[in-house]
Amino acid sequence: MSLPNVDETIDVIKKLVEIPSPSGNTNEVITFVEKLLTDMNVETKRNRKGGLIATIHGENTSKHRMLTAHVDTLGAMVKEIKPSGRLKLDLIGGFKYNAIEGEYCQIETSTGNIFSGTILMHQTSVHVYxxxxxAERNQSNMEVRIDEKVSSAEEVRELGIEVGDFVSLDPRVQVLDNGFIKSRHLDDKASVGILLELIKSVKNNNISLPNTTHFLISNNEEIGYGGNSNITQETVEYLAVDMGAMGDGQSTDEYTASICVKDASGPYHYALRKNLVKLAEDNGIGYKLDIYPYYGSDASAAIRAGNDIIHGLIGPGIDSSHAYERTHKDSIDETTKLLWHYLQAEMVE
Structure with a gap:
């Protein structure tokens, strides 16, 4: 019986982050995930929101588990085409303009054409301003410089660019020899990669899971409602796999699995949390308990939607969330091992 190989997981994560997928425009990455699962002979279906549900039937078909990770990312839309030919943005998801200043981006038109650009302050040149x-980094002062010969709104529209076109950030992914991986959108494509490799290992090892288990690859988490539906009546435990946030006062690091005890939605299920801790300690898995004061997950969205479930949240530790993020292969590995044992453990009673 072999656990997922962490280097193979990182290879999948790298492929995922390189596919643009801001919330609202995730079909390409969902199709990529769908093909990987189909090649594993895993049963899949899409929900009407465009998310993907994979199911592995277990020994107990009356009590189900659901695990979720989200493949949608932060991004933006074209808010306005300025008379200068620059673009004003409207952000998608909860990040700040200062975190994207100077970033390369791409604009995707409604017909599928792609244009390159850079997100800059209007007052960038120190020789002029x-x-x-x-100057404040905000919607009024920041704009996209399109890499085309345009100097008016009319010329931009002639390219096919219009209000509502999606703008995606260059992930700039790097995998270093010392185990670090840095990229935009590790939130939450690191967790999606972990789940995909777990599913592959379950299939390759012909493991019989104790409970029918669903894996929801959600596509609207960054805007608050990715995982709040498509939860079967039989689902007892619902575990969100999402990043652990790092910073002052936090326990989470880049080398262990993060188990969230509370976030902005309130405490997670106490018995499930204790079960996750026991699994980690019994199997020598590195973990940290933490509270995220400005955080919500697909599990908390599912609770708010009125689902009668036991909910939890774990994930790899991610530094500089919603900016240029970083984690380490150790955190990916420890999170994978904890989930491996969780999938084969008895449920909380």
């Missing part, structure tokens, strides 16, 4: 360093 006295307040270049002090």
């Amino acid at each position: 006295k307040d270049a360093g002090k």
